[in-house]
Amino acid sequence: xxxxxxxxxxxxxxxxPVLLFAILVSIVLLEQDRMTLERAATDRAxxxxxxxxxxxxxSVTSLLAVAASPTLQSADLPAFHAEARRVLATQPxxxxxxxxxxxxxxxxxxxxxxxxxxxRVLDPASAASVVTSGHVAIGNxxxxxxxxxxxxxxxxxxxxxxxxxxxxxxxxxxxxxxDLIREQRLPSGWISGIVDANGNFVSRxxxxxxxxxxxxQFRAAVMRAPExxxxxxxxxxxxxxxxxxxxxxxxxxxxxxxxxxxxEAGATRTAWLMGIGVTSSIVMAIGIALLLGRRIxxxxxxxxxxxxxxxxxxxxxxxxxxxxxxxxxxxxxxxxADVAVxxxxxxxxxxxxxxxxxxxxxxxxxxxLSHELRNPLAALTAAAHILRVADPAHxxxxxARGVVERQTKHMSRMIEDLLDVSRLIAGKANLVIETFxxxxxxxxxxxxxxxxxxxxxxxxxxxxxxxxxxxxxxxMEQILSNLLDNAxxxxxxxxxxxxxxxxxxxxxxxxxxxxxxxxxxxxxGRVFDVFVQGNQDASRSRGGxxxxxxxxxxxxxxxxxxxxxxxxxxxxxxxxxxxxxxxxAAAPLVPAAPTLKSGSPxxxxxxEDNDDARDMLQQVLAMQGHEVCAARxxxxxxxxxxxxxxxxxxIDIGLPDIDGYAVAREIRAQAKRRxxxxxxxxxxxxxxxxxARDAGFDLxxxxxxxxxxxxxxxxxxxPSSVSLRLGE
Numbered sequence: 246x247x248x249x250x251x252x253x254x255x256x257x258x259x260x261x262p263v264l265l266f267a268i269l270v271s272i273v274l275l276e277q278d279r280m281t282l283e284r285a286a287t288d289r290a291x292x293x294x295x296x297x298x299x300x301x302x303x304s305v306t307s308l309l310a311v312a313a314s315p316t317l318q319s320a321d322l323p324a325f326h327a328e329a330r331r332v333l334a335t336q337p338x339x340x341x342x343x344x345x346x347x348x349x350x351x352x353x354x355x356x357x358x359x360x361x362x363x364x365r366v367l368d369p370a371s372a373a374s375v376v377t378s379g380h381v382a383i384g385n386x387x388x389x390x391x392x393x394x395x396x397x398x399x400x401x402x403x404x405x406x407x408x409x410x411x412x413x414x415x416x417x418x419x420x421x422x423x424d425l426i427r428e429q430r431l432p433s434g435w436i437s438g439i440v441d442a443n444g445n446f447v448s449r450x451x452x453x454x455x456x457x458x459x460x461x462q463f464r465a466a467v468m469r470a471p472e473x474x475x476x477x478x479x480x481x482x483x484x485x486x487x488x489x490x491x492x493x494x495x496x497x498x499x500x501x502x503x504x505x506x507x508x509e510a511g512a513t514r515t516a517w518l519m520g521i522g523v524t525s526s527i528v529m530a531i532g533i534a535l536l537l538g539r540r541i542x543x544x545x546x547x548x549x550x551x552x553x554x555x556x557x558x559x560x561x562x563x564x565x566x567x568x569x570x571x572x573x574x575x576x577x578x579x580x581x582a583d584v585a586v587x588x589x590x591x592x593x594x595x596x597x598x599x600x601x602x603x604x605x606x607x608x609x610x611x612x613x614l615s616h617e618l619r620n621p622l623a624a625l626t627a628a629a630h631i632l633r634v635a636d637p638a639h640x641x642x643x644x645a646r647g648v649v650e651r652q653t654k655h656m657s658r659m660i661e662d663l664l665d666v667s668r669l670i671a672g673k674a675n676l677v678i679e680t681f682x683x684x685x686x687x688x689x690x691x692x693x694x695x696x697x698x699x700x701x702x703x704x705x706x707x708x709x710x711x712x713x714x715x716x717x718x719x720x721m722e723q724i725l726s727n728l729l730d731n732a733x734x735x736x737x738x739x740x741x742x743x744x745x746x747x748x749x750x751x752x753x754x755x756x757x758x759x760x761x762x763x764x765x766x767x768x769x770g771r772v773f774d775v776f777v778q779g780n781q782d783a784s785r786s787r788g789g790x791x792x793x794x795x796x797x798x799x800x801x802x803x804x805x806x807x808x809x810x811x812x813x814x815x816x817x818x819x820x821x822x823x824x825x826x827x828x829x830a831a832a833p834l835v836p837a838a839p840t841l842k843s844g845s846p847x848x849x850x851x852x853e854d855n856d857d858a859r860d861m862l863q864q865v866l867a868m869q870g871h872e873v874c875a876a877r878x879x880x881x882x883x884x885x886x887x888x889x890x891x892x893x894x895x896i897d898i899g900l901p902d903i904d905g906y907a908v909a910r911e912i913r914a915q916a917k918r919r920x921x922x923x924x925x926x927x928x929x930x931x932x933x934x935x936x937a938r939d940a941g942f943d944l945x946x947x948x949x950x951x952x953x954x955x956x957x958x959x960x961x962x963x964p965s966s967v968s969l970r971l972g973e
Contacts, residue, residue, distance in 0.1 A: 287473075289488070291490050293429060294497075298494050301495050304417060308413055311332055312401050317344075317405075329355040336415070340356075342416075343366075352411075367416065371385065379409050381399075382400045383400075383494070386419060388456070397417045397418075397447060398415070398417075419446075419448050419455035431450070434503075436479060437502070440459045440463070440464075440499070460477065467498045483502075484504070632646070648693070678804075680830075683753055684710060687707065690729075705743075706744070708743070708745045708746075710746060711748070712755075713748075713753060713827065720803075720804065723800060724800050736759040736760060736762075742757065743758045748827055752824040756823070759818050761818050762815060763817040764810065773798040797821070845960075846872060849866055849894075849895060850885060852882040852897055853897045866955075878901050878902045879902045879903035882896065882908050886916065890916065894922050898924060898926040899927075909924070909942055912941075922941060923962070926947065944962065
């Protein structure tokens with residue numbers, strides 16, 4: 246049989262079952278909609294009743310707190326009257342707070358003075374039930390007279406010994422319960438009301454007068470069962486479906502009414518739409534079956550040709566009739582598969598590019614790590630303080646100047662290493678090897694930490710013996726600083742951090758032991774991996790990025806050493822040990838003669854947007870004998886350079902208006918004579934050096950730079966004949 250014949254049989258066989266199914270579904274949907282509405286309305290009424298009870302219980306709780314007042318136990322009515330007035334002022338939903346004897350005589354009214362003639366007790370039946378049962382009672386809507394506003398009494402007993410002596414009552418405004426109904430955000434046309442135990446309205450939306458009787462059918466339904474759903478008339482005579490719920494606590498009821506036309510309209514509309522849709526579908530199916538038989542065969546045949554062409558690159562050249570969407574979709578998928586096969590090599594190339602971009606992103610991230618290198622700042626801060634308060638000729642000031650010089654060089658080298666941390670991990674970092682004793686290095690490093698106040702209350706001990714090594718002094722300071730930083734992070738104040746330096750046979754050993762949190766056994770094997778950290782709280786108050794111990798391990802290995810860690814587990818502290826090959830002590834060094842200032846004075850232009858850096862550099866160069874002028878942005882720098890025609894221009898790259906590259910190009914283009922240009926910047930990558938060369942700079946220096954190096958650079962540049970020396 247052909248496809249056309251099969252489609253006809255399919256359409257005919259589908260007609261009767263679909264029609265019967267549509268009828269059945271319509272009936273089921275009608276009943277299901279009604280049951281769904283009933284459940285939803287009942288659940289909503291139950292939730293609203295729970296909210297009403299919660300509101301009542303809140304008032305009861307407040308009353309019970311007042312009932313425990315010592316003034317009632319001592320029958321000090323004047324004092325209780327004053328207390329009642331204070332409590333009433335804190336309860337915006339209460340109209341009054343009263344106290345009555347068990348006999349029913351009202352003796353305290355918070356709204357009135359003590360000598361005011363007592364008014365009658367609202368809803369005396371509820372007051373009597375409190376005396377009889379000794380339990381809390383929720384009264385019914387009542388009022389003192391026709392002109393007075395209605396109120397709802399909430400009563401609690403006041404017992405002295407085992408006897409109910411007083412009845413404490415809070416009169417609550419009925420309209421305070423309207424907010425509970427409004428919070429439900431009922432759809433337009435829906436009706437909800439709270440009814441007391443007598444069948445009278447407490448509150449209702451749309452509003453009805455409190456105390457007015459609810460509909461007869463509602464009261465009858467509440468009498469039949471505490472919960473239910475019925476169809477009946479409201480007090481206005483509207484035909485509704487109503488869910489009701491009665492509270493076992495207050496004996497109040499709540500009703501939630503939905504207009505009958507809303508309920509029936511939705512179900513009827515659904516049934517009609519279902520019937521029309523099914524009928525139309527059957528008619529259309531028969532017509533389509535007649536048409537598609539002859540229209541499917543040709544696209545299917547073309548589809549087979551496309552399938553055989555996948556992978557050859559010819560799948561897109563075979564036309565496929567798009568009359569049948571599914572066939573067209575399959576043909577498109579096959580063409581996409583053909584394209585995917587041919588694009589496989591392109592995808593591999595794109596993935597390679599993506600990996601390179603990810604690698605560059607990693608380098609950018611590592612560049613940001615330089616901001617975390619705060620270790621040398623402690624020594625610099627202490628040295629700055631000494632220079633500020635000490636006589637320049639004092640020995641402490643001389644030592645402080647040495648600290649500033651060493652730590653500035655230290656920070657510069659550490660930043661450069663972080664910018665190329667991938668090479669450091671690969672063991673390719675440059676080292677400045679010298680022979681020195683670890684003991685004074687450890688002492689000076691710990692002393693700098695103490696001076697900077699970096700030990701957070703820990704008891705720090707230092708035990709050093711002479712231990713000579715052949716290593717990079719700055720790298721060993723970095724190793725010790727990272728170990729100290731790690732110990733301080735995980736050692737609470739009052740605990741001990743012990744630093745030892747000693748010779749152990751063929752090894753010189755540096756160890757840092759702490760009595761801190763210790764190391765989880767599951768983490769012990771990975772503490773030296775990149776970015777691995779111990780547990781930290783959500784605030785990350787310990788800081789760090791998980792790189793410190795990795796640098797310790799790599800730096801030790803680069804200097805033919807090794808690092809290890811020992812810990813008995815969480816809560817038992819940890820000991821980090823760095824061992825390097827021991828060497829013979831070096832002979833004392835003869836102090837080098839002071840370097841003489843080179844070069845003759847020059848007219849120097851400084852272009853720097855940082856005020857402190859610009860002022861200090863200007864003063865330093867002036868002290869070296871140079872004539873100095875300065876500008877803080879690119880535009881003023883170009884104008885000043887063209888005006889004074891300096892011998893040398895020292896230009897920062899990151900300026901607020903235009904960058905230093907643009908400044909250099911403009912000076913090269915407009916200056917009447919050759920001006921030596923020095924780029925002084927924090928950007929030190931090969932790409933930055935290339936850009937400096939292309940812009941016309943003669944020299945590229947990376948911040949920070951020593952005064953001697955800068956003075957030498959100025960002296961070595963001949964404005965009439967210069968060649969670029971990048972990266973010096």
